[in-house]
Structures are given as structure tokens and as C-alpha cells.
Amino acid sequence: MSPADARRRFREGLVTSTAGWSAGYAQANLIAVPHDYAFDVLLFAQRNPKPCPILDVLEPGQFTGPLLGEDGDIRTDVPAYQVYLDGEPVQQVADATDAWANDLVAFLVGCSxxxxxxxxxxxxxxxxxxxxxxxxxxxxxxxxxxxxxxxxxxxxxxxxxxxxxxxxxxxxxxxxxxxxxxxxxxxxxxxxxxxxxxxxxxxxxxxxxxxxxxxxxxCGVTPQAAVMASRPPLAIGHAPGHMLVTDLRDSALIVP
Amino acid sequence: MSPADARRRFREGLVTSTAGWSAGYAQANLIAVPHDYAFDVLLFAQRNPKPCPILDVLEPGQFTGPLLGEDGDIRTDVPAYQVYLDGEPVQQVADATDAWANDLVAFLVGCSxxxxxxxxxxxxxxxxxxxxxxxxxxxxxxxxxxxxxxxxxxxxxxxxxxxxxxxxxxxxxxxxxxxxxxxxxxxxxxxxxxxxxxxxxxxxxxxxxxxxxxxxxxCGVTPQAAVMASRPPLAIGHAPGHMLVTDLRDSALIVP
Missing domain, CATH: 3.30.2040.10 (PSTPO5379-like domain)
Structure with a gap:
């Protein structure tokens, strides 16, 4: 199944672990935080590149990007989301549109x-x-x-x-x-x-x-553990194992 | 001459191009911007890693870090600075202490x-x-x-x-x-x-x-060209060729 088809099925409501989906394409961890925290999170990633290798960042008001295709939407295309308030995991949802805030910045982090x-x-x-x-x-x-x-x-x-x-x-x-x-x-x-x-x-x-x-x-769950420890007012991550399936080929990630 | 000795001489007022100084140690480009611009600059670097490879970032109120030694001071240890107001290069100074603002975030960028x-x-x-x-x-x-x-x-x-x-x-x-x-x-x-x-x-x-x-x-002057194009209210860079001499060994930068 193509990544675009996989994302469409998740957008339509399918909740499943993504292991084995769209073989050959990279899956990504998600962590979205308010703009006020975005510099701290990006610097945290920069300083801890092994657990937090950034594949891309969607700025406030951006819901798609090169990794999600033209009609992608980061608020709906992940099969399941974990919502955090003040660092506490309060809710898992299949669609994060209602929980999303306009100033959230979404970080897409590489996955092993x-x-x-x-x-x-x-x-x-x-x-x-x-x-x-x-x-x-x-x-x-x-x-x-x-x-x-x-x-x-x-x-x-x-x-x-x-x-x-x-x-x-x-x-x-x-x-x-x-x-x-x-x-x-x-x-x-x-x-x-x-x-x-x-x-x-x-x-x-x-x-x-x-x-x-x-x-x-x-592991790319490290940013979510940092959210739990650091307690920003709002954060939205993927539910463990329920990753964003991206348009990026695994083969593009190999260094010479 | 050790990097610490080189930085001390620059701190004491010596203004010179750093080509050939402290052979074997990495030199760094500097760009410092207000905290409000720091996420944009760090994301710009993340998205353009070839011209803007980040070696380290000093957060607001931090004037030293692992690359500058214990007594380092980013406001004085570069031989010459270029100060920008609204993207215009307004002044070159040998000591940036007076031009520095408390909320500046200093980015240290790798140098060829x-x-x-x-x-x-x-x-x-x-x-x-x-x-x-x-x-x-x-x-x-x-x-x-x-x-x-x-x-x-x-x-x-x-x-x-x-x-x-x-x-x-x-x-x-x-x-x-x-x-x-x-x-x-x-x-x-x-x-x-x-x-x-x-x-x-x-x-x-x-x-x-x-x-x-x-x-x-x-080239690590790319962030200064971006400052000129993007016009943040204040920015401070190194004067071209007048780099920060760091404690990082060039040999530590080689990938296998």
C-alpha cells in the first residue's frame, strides 16, 4: 500500500500499529508543542541527535509538508495520538483536530x-x-x-x-x-x-x-518522555507504535 | 597557540583574521539573534544543514559553553564582530559587549x-x-x-x-x-x-x-546573508574571516 493510501485509511478512522505498513517508506515519530516551546524542543533535538533525529518540522498553521504529500494533514493522518496537558498523558485519540491548537509546531522524528x-x-x-x-x-x-x-x-x-x-x-x-x-x-x-x-x-x-x-x-519516544518531564501546557505525540507513514524512502536515509 | 590563549588575545583586543590560528582546532561562524527569532534561525539551519551545520547553541544569558572553555565569553572572544540592525550591517566592533542584548541566542556554525x-x-x-x-x-x-x-x-x-x-x-x-x-x-x-x-x-x-x-x-556566512534578507531587529555575527577559535578538535568532526 502506498504511504498516501495508508494515511488516507488512518484519516478515515483506522486505528492500528503501523509496523509493516508501506514497506520501504520511512515512518516518523510525532511531537507537537506550542510555538513558545518550539525553540527549546528543536534545540533539545539538535543537542540529542541520536534519540531525536529531525526529519522535518511543520511550522504553526502548516498541516502538511514534503513528507505527507499534498493533501496530507498531520492532525488526522497518524493512526492514533497521545495528548498531553502539563506533561500528563490525558487522552488517546484517533483524530487530533479538536485537541490541536493553532500555534502548535509539529516535529517529525526518524524511527528505527x-x-x-x-x-x-x-x-x-x-x-x-x-x-x-x-x-x-x-x-x-x-x-x-x-x-x-x-x-x-x-x-x-x-x-x-x-x-x-x-x-x-x-x-x-x-x-x-x-x-x-x-x-x-x-x-x-x-x-x-x-x-x-x-x-x-x-x-x-x-x-x-x-x-x-x-x-x-x-528511540524517538524520547521527546515524549521529555514532554512528561518538562510539562509544557500542551503537547501532542503519536501513540507508541502508531507512526506517521511518510513519502520518504528508507533508501534515501542511507549515508555512503 | 592553544585555542584558550588565542581567545584571550582576541578578548584583550587583538583584531586579526584567524586563518592558521590554533591548527588542528575547529573555528566557528557566529550568528546571534533575539530569542524571538531563535526558533526560525535554528529551523533555517536544520533545513539547510550544508551551509548551516550547527556546532552548538548558547541560550539567552549563556556566554560560554563546551566549545569556549570555562572562562570563555562569546561577546569578547571573537576577534571582530559585525552588528546588524534591521538587517543592515551598521558597525564592526572588536568587543560586542555593548551591542549585545540580554535575550540574544548565539549559534556557532561549522567552518570549512x-x-x-x-x-x-x-x-x-x-x-x-x-x-x-x-x-x-x-x-x-x-x-x-x-x-x-x-x-x-x-x-x-x-x-x-x-x-x-x-x-x-x-x-x-x-x-x-x-x-x-x-x-x-x-x-x-x-x-x-x-x-x-x-x-x-x-x-x-x-x-x-x-x-x-x-x-x-x-559557506557559514549564509546565516548572515539570511539576516540581511530577513531583517531581524538585531543580529551579531563574526566579521568574515574573523572566526571563533574553539576547543573542538578538527579530528572529532570526521565521520567514519
Whole structure:
């Protein structure tokens, strides 16, 4: 299905995780904040490029852009949204038009789904795809570099990788810096302050087989964790796993 | 001379082009704008990463940061500043303390000086160094992607490169994306709307020998050209060629 068709179905009301949708096209994390917070959020992203690689920014009053096609609308084209008031997640909605404010600035942040096809092609298993689950995500004890009023912990996604494939997983994902790039941590979850891999903060736990190493990548949910910590009056993000399907090809994200 | 010593001498009043100062350390372009314009400028940089690669941002009331050392002061440590009112260059000063406003946000932008040592090492001549001049810079007819109120032309620097060295020049500078990276244009200046290479808009003209090709790199003066086009009430930049000498090593800017 083309990204435009996928977005149209979500706009018409379909609510689903977007894993596997429009293969070959990049999916994006969403975080929208009032204009007054936009500099702080963009600087936070600039200072923390691994968790917050910016693919594009829609300024106040802009509801579409090159990533969403001519008839796109960021308020309706994501399958599900999380609305935050003063940093508290108050509501999940399938259509954010009523919650949207005129001065919101929408940030589209790269998503590690873009490198998963390349991992699979190279024979690196991707467990959450095998098991039909959302990727497990964890808050870490590692703080991001703050910017103005924005601060918060690094959030990571985890994929169990067979020991003999870890080097390939690093090498392959390094080539995708705009969708989180190389892992931030390979091995012991305690090193990131993660107590229990079976209890992720977002998404779903996956099986780790003998001989596999947990590998952690910076995650685009980090800006939402920063919203929870920094408490801007209003913010709207995607619901975890329910991403914006963009017109950008994954192949365009590979660096030489 | 260490970057800290260089900055101390500039702080004490020395006014000089910084070409060749503190070899091995990155130099930075400066553009400081009122907080009200900071989001637009940061988004302009995000949307135009080749001319505006951000090395760091000092928020309002911050006068130093990791690039300037503990006792650094962005208002005094650049050898010469250009002050703009409503986009008009009104004054060059050696100390910007009096012109500075409390709500200014200072952007430090990568400078192509950082890859020149690597070019020389590989046997690629760098003419403006040979001739002891400032690099020639030109406004092009290519517009940057606008952001909010910020818009303006791409500015480029030019280095004449012998035909047999062009591939090396591309390959080497590609490895330095945070200081403008690969050239944006190789060859005919008319393709960028440049009528006369002997009349640069900033810096000084250099000799082009037979068998050499003019090679154009995006230039960190682009944000100052955007200030002139977009006319924020106040802006302070470095005077062309009079850069901030930072504590960042050029070698830290190389991508694998």
C-alpha cells in the first residue's frame, strides 16, 4: 500500500500499529508543542541527535509538508495520538483536530523501523517482527542534554541479537544516522538503569534466546518522555507504535 | 597557540583574521539573534544543514559553553564582530559587549577551515592559504529553504582545484559533514549565478591556474546573508574571516 493510501485509511478512522505498513517508506515519530516551546524542543533535538533525529518540522498553521504529500494533514493522518496537558498523558485519540491548537509546531522524528528491513536482509533477526509485537522501549537513567525548559531521560528500543550478528547490526544501523543510527549500548541492561527487560515502559516485551545479546538503540519516544518531564501546557505525540507513514524512502536515509 | 590563549588575545583586543590560528582546532561562524527569532534561525539551519551545520547553541544569558572553555565569553572572544540592525550591517566592533542584548541566542556554525588541513595533507592545494588571503565567498542565485521569517540565498566559498585532484577534494571533504561537507557545485560559476569570480561578495579573490576547476562549498556566512534578507531587529555575527577559535578538535568532526 502506498504511504498516501495508508494515511488516507488512518484519516478515515483506522486505528492500528503501523509496523509493516508501506514497506520501504520511512515512518516518523510525532511531537507537537506550542510555538513558545518550539525553540527549546528543536534545540533539545539538535543537542540529542541520536534519540531525536529531525526529519522535518511543520511550522504553526502548516498541516502538511514534503513528507505527507499534498493533501496530507498531520492532525488526522497518524493512526492514533497521545495528548498531553502539563506533561500528563490525558487522552488517546484517533483524530487530533479538536485537541490541536493553532500555534502548535509539529516535529517529525526518524524511527528505527527504517533500518529493520536492512537488518532482516542481512540475516539479523528482528524479534518483535517475528513475534508480531510492538518493539519494547525503556526509559534509561541516562539524561539527555537539556535545552531551555526541555529535559528528560533517554528512551531506548531493544532488539535481542545473536552474538555472531552484533557486529553486522552495528555496521548496518550506523549507515542510518537520521533514524537513530548505531546502538547506544550493547549488553547488560543494568548499565542503562533498566531493571527488567520483561517490563518495558512502552511497547511489548519480546523473547530473548540463549546466545543473544540485548542491543539498545536511541528511540524517538524520547521527546515524549521529555514532554512528561518538562510539562509544557500542551503537547501532542503519536501513540507508541502508531507512526506517521511518510513519502520518504528508507533508501534515501542511507549515508555512503 | 592553544585555542584558550588565542581567545584571550582576541578578548584583550587583538583584531586579526584567524586563518592558521590554533591548527588542528575547529573555528566557528557566529550568528546571534533575539530569542524571538531563535526558533526560525535554528529551523533555517536544520533545513539547510550544508551551509548551516550547527556546532552548538548558547541560550539567552549563556556566554560560554563546551566549545569556549570555562572562562570563555562569546561577546569578547571573537576577534571582530559585525552588528546588524534591521538587517543592515551598521558597525564592526572588536568587543560586542555593548551591542549585545540580554535575550540574544548565539549559534556557532561549522567552518570549512576545518577540512583544509586534510586537503593539504592529501596534496590538494588550498589557494587562499598559499596566497595569504581570506577565502573568496559569493552569494548565489540558489535560495535556501525558508523557515518562518528567515530566508536568503546560499553563500558559497570557492577553492580552485587541479582537475586531477577534484575527486580527492570531494572524497575528503565528504567526511566532514559538520563543517559543510562535500562541495555543492563543481565547475561553471554561472550555474550558481556567479558572474565574476574575481569579484567575491566577501573575502578576497584568488588566482585560478590553467587546468584548475572552481569548486564551491556551502559557506557559514549564509546565516548572515539570511539576516540581511530577513531583517531581524538585531543580529551579531563574526566579521568574515574573523572566526571563533574553539576547543573542538578538527579530528572529532570526521565521520567514519
Amino acid at each position: 523501523f527504517s533500518f529493520e528491513a536492512a537488518l532482516l536482509e542481512a540475516g539479523v533477526p528482528v524479534r518483535h517482527i517475528e513475534e508480531g509485537r510492538n518493539v519494547p522501549m525503556y526509559r534509561t537513567d541516562r539524561g539527555c542534554r537539556p535545552a531551555g525548559r526541555m529535559h528528560g531521560p533517554l528512551v531506548v528500543s531493544m532488539r535481542p541479537v545473536p552474538a555472531e550478528c552484533v557486529a553486522d547490526a552495528v555496521r548496518i544501523t550506523s549507515r542510518y544516522p537520521s533514524v537513530h543510527g548505531a546502538p547506544v549500548h550493547v549488553g547488560d541492561p543494568a548499565g542503562l538503569g533498566i531493571a527488567d527487560l520483561s517490563a518495558p515502559d512502552f511497547g511489548e516485551a519480546v523473547t530473548i534466546h540463549d546466545g543473544e545479546v540485548p542491543v539498545f538503540w536511541a | 577551515f576545518s577540512f583544509e588541513a586534510a586537503l593539504l595533507e592529501a596534496g590538494v592545494p588550498v589557494r587562499h592559504i598559499e596566497e595569504g588571503r581570506n577565502v573568496p565567498m559569493y552569494r548565489t542565485d540558489r535560495g535556501c529553504r525558508p523557515a518562518g521569517r528567515m530566508h536568503g540565498p546560499l553563500v558559497v566559498s570557492m577553492r580552485p582545484v587541479p582537475a586531477e585532484c577534484v575527486a580527492d577534494a570531494v572524497r575528503i571533504t565528504s567526511r566532514y559533514p559538520s563543517v559543510h561537507g562535500a562541495p555543492v557545485h563543481v565547475g561553471d560559476p554561472a550555474g550558481l549565478g556567479i558572474a565574476d569570480l574575481s569579484a567575491p561578495d566577501f573575502g578576497e579573490a584568488v588566482t585560478i591556474h590553467d587546468g584548475e576547476v572552481p569548486v564551491f562549498w556551502a
